[in-house]
Amino acid sequence: MRVVLTGGGTGGHIYPALAIGREISAREPGSATLYIGSGRGLEGRIVPEQGIPFESIDITGFRRSLSLENVRTVLRFLKGVTRSKELLRAFKPDIVVGTGGYVCGPVVYAASKLGIPTLIHEQNVVPGLTNKFLSRYVDGVAVSFTESVPLFKKCPDVIHAGNPCATRVLGADKTAGYASLGLKPGTPFVLVVGGSGGARALNDAVVQMAPQLGKLSGVHYVFVTGERFFRDAEAAIKRQALSAADRVTVLPYVGNMPDVLAAASLFVGRAGASFLAEVTSLGVPSILIPSPNVTNNHQEANARSLSDAGAGVLILERDLTGNVLFEQIAGIMSDPAKKERMSKASRSLGMPHSAADIYEQIIRIRGKKYSQ
Numbered sequence: 001m002r003v004v005l006t007g008g009g010t011g012g013h014i015y016p017a018l019a020i021g022r023e024i025s026a027r028e029p030g031s032a033t034l035y036i037g038s039g040r041g042l043e044g045r046i047v048p049e050q051g052i053p054f055e056s057i058d059i060t061g062f063r064r065s066l067s068l069e070n071v072r073t074v075l076r077f078l079k080g081v082t083r084s085k086e087l088l089r090a091f092k093p094d095i096v097v098g099t100g101g102y103v104c105g106p107v108v109y110a111a112s113k114l115g116i117p118t119l120i121h122e123q124n125v126v127p128g129l130t131n132k133f134l135s136r137y138v139d140g141v142a143v144s145f146t147e148s149v150p151l152f153k154k155c156p157d158v159i160h161a162g163n164p165c166a167t168r169v170l171g172a173d174k175t176a177g178y179a180s181l182g183l184k185p186g187t188p189f190v191l192v193v194g195g196s197g198g199a200r201a202l203n204d205a206v207v208q209m210a211p212q213l214g215k216l217s218g219v220h221y222v223f224v225t226g227e228r229f230f231r232d233a234e235a236a237i238k239r240q241a242l243s244a245a246d247r248v249t250v251l252p253y254v255g256n257m258p259d260v261l262a263a264a265s266l267f268v269g270r271a272g273a274s275f276l277a278e279v280t281s282l283g284v285p286s287i288l289i290p291s292p293n294v295t296n297n298h299q300e301a302n303a304r305s306l307s308d309a310g311a312g313v314l315i316l317e318r319d320l321t322g323n324v325l326f327e328q329i330a331g332i333m334s335d336p337a338k339k340e341r342m343s344k345a346s347r348s349l350g351m352p353h354s355a356a357d358i359y360e361q362i363i364r365i366r367g368k369k370y371s372q
Helices: 011-027 043-049 068-091 104-113 129-134 146-152 164-169 174-181 200-215 227-247 257-263 273-282 295-308 322-333 336-349 354-371
Strands: 002-006 032-038 054-057 095-098 118-122 140-143 158-160 189-193 220-224 248-251 266-269 286-288 312-314
Touching: 002 011, 002 068, 002 104, 011 032, 011 043, 011 095, 011 118, 011 164, 011 273, 011 354, 032 043, 032 068, 043 054, 054 068, 068 104, 095 104, 095 129, 095 354, 104 118, 104 129, 118 129, 118 354, 140 146, 140 354, 146 158, 158 354, 164 257, 164 273, 164 354, 174 257, 189 257, 200 220, 200 227, 200 322, 220 227, 227 248, 257 273, 266 322, 273 286, 273 295, 273 336, 286 295, 286 322, 295 312, 295 336, 322 336
Parallel strands: 002 032, 002 095, 032 054, 095 118, 118 140, 140 158, 189 220, 189 266, 220 248, 266 286, 286 312
Antiparallel strands: none
């Protein structure tokens, strides 16, 4: 199969696209993949590192207020459509898959106008502007959350497939996760992660609650601060942890996150769609502090989807303090029955075969398109 992937700006758009590409390559060895993204986004660095051919177009997103820059954005969009058509005619894809971010707008739109089968994937409960626009033109939509299905009524083929990033945890090795942290297998530990770049508000709350960590006997804590916050956060946490200092591990980042997450007793962190897909596929209970600085406040909607199902606890950032966070952690880690209920609820939401389901949708869409 010849596939064009597009989506970018953040890892939340890029990694689902790459996961879909991996599934296609695994199912159909010898498949050819081209990624079309923006030279301004993270995809310009991440995709070539995966050995995937990459082409860029110049495009920016719309501002949410009246602005002359929006006129320039329309012009860039039209130029992006022209450039995309040139790339698509040269590559001759069987399918074009978009995973959100403004860059996939002109690419998927151009493909639809050329009669190429198209699919978009929406990671969040609340669809982004680009996917809302594209839903009128594409042949299929796959969504991560069931609440999103009614929001894509104009598309003929909509499925609740989950997030394809969930598929990458299928082979997670919890024994390797314990070993990478220097912990004995079976050690209960709380994993606190502020996202790939870290989260100052979460790190500050961890520092505030550090003096109370010793109150939970036998529980280890793994704090992933983000590289930019690491030195200051590590020093402050270790200084405040007092008698529990030997049960605290502070890291700037984790390279084998699926393994570590598989071993974790409780996850504490942001509510990005890709991370939640992994958390639920593994059945890990969670405490979620959604970032308030994202489009459409979509992380809060993501977090509420888990909290409403009993799989997680939602704390809004404006309510986050060290005491509040520790009370929630202690309430879960000191109550095995509650933790098990949350784990079962989390696993019930998990869709580890998401990438496979999306692959089947692609096959169906191609078949319908070429039979017309």
